[in-house]
Amino acid sequence: MSDPEVLRYTAFSADPAGGNPAGVVLDATGLDDAAMLAIAAGIGYSETAFLTAPPAGLGGAPGRAFTTRYFSPLAEVPFCGHATVATAVALAERIGPGELLLATPAGTVPVEVAAGPDGALRATLTSVEPALEDVTGASVAEALTLLGWTPEDLDSRLPPRIAYAGARHLVLAAATRERLADLRYDFDGLAVFMRGLDLTTLQLVWRESADTFHVRDPFPVGGVVEDPATGAAAAAFGHYLRALGLVGSAASLTLRQGEDLGRPGVLGVELRPGETRVRVSGAGARIPGDG
Template identity: 45%
Template sequence: MIDEVTRVAAFCAGEKGGNPAGVWIGSTWPEAAQMQAVAAQVNYSETVFAVRADNGWRVRYFSPESEVPFCGHATIALGAVLALQQGDGVFPLTTNHVSITVQGTRTADGVAASLQSPPTSSAPVPQTLIDEALVLFGYTAADLDPRLAPALANGGAGHLIIPLNSRAALAAMRYDLDAGRMLMLREGFATIALVHAGSAQRFHARNPFASGGVYEDPATGAAAAALAGYLRDADWPHGGAIDIVQGEDMGVPCHLHVDIGPEPGSSVQVSGSARLIG
């Protein structure tokens, strides 16, 4: 199976960066243990497995340590591979929990893809959890952005969003992997999204992914969807779209674009470019 995995960098910043994902497409499902073993061998933050079903594809996502409900950058990678194999199109996908779509388009520079996320939602964070997260990352309440409260947000997977008041605070992010894993698994977080609003429509982000055994994810489409839904709920002046720069502090620049419709709770569209690895 490992030889059947296509490696793709999703959400590239031009010809650089991008978050690598594995893409496996087959005619029948392997055992879950096999998929988990392949994801561990590939050793990217996620590998997506897809099997033809009805008029679309049934998909499952695995990190090196566990199955995850949804992964944005692996979905973008899958859309790119499907476009290269079958031509440009919109491909219906069914995850373990919801039906979504991904559109793949071949371009002069490579491949672009856009996913239509699951529905979004957000809620306030208990103060005790905010305090625990600040201690984990070595922050204090003075590092928080007073314009945006921390939030519990979902765009296909659960995330804790912590808005910071400076780019320097974001760059200083450090934490203990085991302590982060315990917190994220206990609370059901896919990642913790640390973000800084450089402007109303441009955000910088870092996403610890300790729940999947990964210290930091260079581009996180699911968290981008969750953030966008939260900004809509918070009446943030996003103007209908935001851009997210991620991975810079890892030396892996990534760019995510999110279009945000006006209807509360509706899905958002997360877009980016992709390139094959090797």
């Protein structure tokens, strides 16, 4: 078979130089796991999305439903928010804005794409059913050691938890913006620790205000030092805040990520009364010169 077309889009920014870049293969028909992993490794982004025909009975409008899988350079991940946004924007440029339905390994994810007043396309995904679980003090202590943090570096108002909305993330809150900005960690050691807890990233956060947070996401299990913008973690964090009563049942949150990497991005997180799933939104743009 001929080589598939590989697109490159950024997510959570309308500027191709911002946000988190993702690979997108809109027709992965005939590719096996090894081929998809090799393509993702060759691209080198934190994730690449691969689309094929939807499973029987998925629903959705004809031509707007797909099976979607996500590969980092090292392994498949169950769900990736930024690659979902990138995929949705790529599809909208070809088949028009509107509703999409993605069958992912984590579950069914609806996505809606619309053009803003400035013409930039913006995608909003609705997460799978989220969850929150406690984490042991020993695990927190090990994570802090691997990060080079101390217990005093944590904000006690946002306690450590493992949050899930398609992938698992350990939430650790920094007491200061300076602590969050100074990220130097044991790459191999943290990867081993994370695999032991089946974590996709660490969601490191600093609360700027009641509804604005700065976040960073180490991703050594994917072969990447840091993810510039992490939609799955944003959804999980939205649930974390609501489940712990740190925000109301209705909330509109802003997460700023990538600034410390020189790739600033903005992730919108929306919580709605009576709904358990979390909406995450952001702009997207094609990266010039991607062929």
